[in-house]
Amino acid sequence: MTRSTTQNFVRATKARRRPLVLRLQPQPRRARDGRVTFWHCLHAEWIKIRTMRSTLYVILGTLAFCLGLAALNGSSAGSEFADLSPADQASFDPLATSLRGYLLAQIALGLLGGLVITSEYGARTIVPTLIGVPHRARVLASKAVVLVGVALPVGIAVSLAGFLVGQTSLSRAGAPNLALSDGVALRGIFGGGLYLALAGLFGLALGTVIRSTTATVTTLFGVMLIVQAFAPALPGELGDWVSKYWPPIAGGQIITSHQDPDLLSPWAGVGVMVGSVAVLMVVAFIVFGKRDA
Amino acid sequence: MIEVRGLSKRYGEVLAVDDLTFAVRPGEVTGFLGPNGAGKSTTLRLIVGLDAASSGTATVGGRPYVAQPTPLKAVGALLDPGAVLPSRTAYHHLLALAAGNGIPSSRVKAVLAEVGLENVSRRRAGTFSLGMRQRLGIAAALLGDPPVLVFDEPLNGLDPEGIVWIRSLMRRMAAEGRAVLMSSHLMSEMELTADHLIVIGRGRLIADTSMKDFIEAYSEREVFVRSPQAEELRGMLSAAVEVRTESSDALVVTGLEAAGIGALASANGVELHELAPRQVSLERAFMDLTRDAVEYQSEKETSR
Numbered sequence: 001m002t003r004s005t006t007q008n009f010v011r012a013t014k015a016r017r018r019p020l021v022l023r024l025q026p027q028p029r030r031a032r033d034g035r036v037t038f039w040h041c042l043h044a045e046w047i048k049i050r051t052m053r054s055t056l057y058v059i060l061g062t063l064a065f066c067l068g069l070a071a072l073n074g075s076s077a078g079s080e081f082a083d084l085s086p087a088d089q090a091s092f093d094p095l096a097t098s099l100r101g102y103l104l105a106q107i108a109l110g111l112l113g114g115l116v117i118t119s120e121y122g123a124r125t126i127v128p129t130l131i132g133v134p135h136r137a138r139v140l141a142s143k144a145v146v147l148v149g150v151a152l153p154v155g156i157a158v159s160l161a162g163f164l165v166g167q168t169s170l171s172r173a174g175a176p177n178l179a180l181s182d183g184v185a186l187r188g189i190f191g192g193g194l195y196l197a198l199a200g201l202f203g204l205a206l207g208t209v210i211r212s213t214t215a216t217v218t219t220l221f222g223v224m225l226i227v228q229a230f231a232p233a234l235p236g237e238l239g240d241w242v243s244k245y246w247p248p249i250a251g252g253q254i255i256t257s258h259q260d261p262d263l264l265s266p267w268a269g270v271g272v273m274v275g276s277v278a279v280l281m282v283v284a285f286i287v288f289g290k291r292d293a
Numbered sequence: 294m295i296e297v298r299g300l301s302k303r304y305g306e307v308l309a310v311d312d313l314t315f316a317v318r319p320g321e322v323t324g325f326l327g328p329n330g331a332g333k334s335t336t337l338r339l340i341v342g343l344d345a346a347s348s349g350t351a352t353v354g355g356r357p358y359v360a361q362p363t364p365l366k367a368v369g370a371l372l373d374p375g376a377v378l379p380s381r382t383a384y385h386h387l388l389a390l391a392a393g394n395g396i397p398s399s400r401v402k403a404v405l406a407e408v409g410l411e412n413v414s415r416r417r418a419g420t421f422s423l424g425m426r427q428r429l430g431i432a433a434a435l436l437g438d439p440p441v442l443v444f445d446e447p448l449n450g451l452d453p454e455g456i457v458w459i460r461s462l463m464r465r466m467a468a469e470g471r472a473v474l475m476s477s478h479l480m481s482e483m484e485l486t487a488d489h490l491i492v493i494g495r496g497r498l499i500a501d502t503s504m505k506d507f508i509e510a511y512s513e514r515e516v517f518v519r520s521p522q523a524e525e526l527r528g529m530l531s532a533a534v535e536v537r538t539e540s541s542d543a544l545v546v547t548g549l550e551a552a553g554i555g556a557l558a559s560a561n562g563v564e565l566h567e568l569a570p571r572q573v574s575l576e577r578a579f580m581d582l583t584r585d586a587v588e589y590q591s592e593k594e595t596s597r
Contacts, residue, residue, distance in 0.1 A: 034362055034363060035362040035363065036362065036363050036364075036393070036394050036395050040392060040393050040394060040395045041393050043392040043393070044389045044390065044392040044393035045389075047385060047388055047389040047392055048381075048389045051381050051382070051385040051389070052378065052380065052381065053380040054380075119378060120378075123375075123376060123377060123378045123379065124373045124375060124376035125376045125377060125378055125386075126376075127343065127372050127373040127376045128373070128376055128390055128430075128433055129390075129393075130342070130343055131341050131343070131364065131365075131368075131370050131372070132364060132365055132390045132393045132394055133364065133393045133394075134341070134342045134358055134359040134361070134364055135359065290345075292338075292343065292344040292345065293338075293343040293344070
């Protein structure tokens, strides 16, 4: 069944060569034979995500984390800058200082990704959802698309806001700071937004497999914060490997302006994150397609 | 029309549905009856593709559910009446379902009016009573104006007014030529609603019969007799008649009409204090039929 639904999904998307633009009201057009298409399902999922209360709370929370941490980090790091050793001053990273809020924002957007599906299991609406659209791959793909449609703009917006607030704090404190015209700034803002959207998909894949909101949130905290916090404490090579390749740590390099030679480069790091999210999404599609609802 | 052929579903060791074959015809309300745990809900979930069958097929209008071009226009189903996100309004709950099948929002308003929820459609569904949720679930089933309707325990937890409403709705849907399949574990709920009966127990088909035939086959009449000479009367009744002694002065007779008993008593000078024909309830007949198939019996019942 999985194979046939995937084929149908591929057929459905191939049949309509339209750019994947998320408008406020996608206008699904009926296929020639009256068959419902991927676009109908996308429209349905869009209605669901915008009428889910948690969506607004997550967006507000993400914004609060990013602005708050940018302002606090910027002013404290800025005032400490003058006391740093010359070596530490040389490796001072104004970009990462202003975008540190991603640490909590990734959990928030991962939670949104998880909720897109775990809320359906929690309220049992998965039953009417799958009765309405029995093509499971279509349902999950639509959820992923609307999630990215929300998480990517939100991620970019909160990164931009964090950058501006953080750099203002740094410049007030007289520490080195960046302007939007610096190339590295745009990489941090758009790359940071991309990373946050990937965190959302990560949550969606986890939520699809786990089905429980609580367990999904716990796993997100473990994967995205706890491993990160304890990586330096891991013994020798294992610690080095985790610090370099653990997907959220590797992906987080996208917001650094100072390259640590022991870690991956920003885009290579995002590549690792993309790869792990892709693997998890494949697992999620298989599990969702096969499992009894 | 729903056709189920050789349908089975195994959960680990348990065979929840065991080689079921039946059809649900248009223009009728088909009652799907069985004790708790008989496999009714599982069968309905298999019909709409929520669970994958271990073997056998279930088709609607000749196609498996996943192959329906527009699923909600093929089958309307109410399987889980509580299934609605508490923070979402009734309107948006239905709007999302409608959008997934290309059904216009005007139809959402129409079904909300049909089930009497139009005034609360902008209220969060979490504030709804069980009866209102049930109506919302039925509104979802009606969205696509489908020729086939499937309701799992639609009368559960409803007040008398709600029960009357759903009954008349189902009768009307059948009269419009739709195939209506409704499950219940209570015979009394079926008696007034169903034209046809499918009875299952432990996942197996026990009976597939019209309601009329079922009533004729199982509603034996018995006569209650009270007499101070009950024992003497018992001796006069022929061996072909079944007699049960209910107390020292009362008998229950099956197989002879009240008039026959009265004539016999009068001819033999037996004094009668009471002579009352009674109908065995269909509930009783259903319980006898499924006795062996009941999953968990109370000890009292088992020892009887």
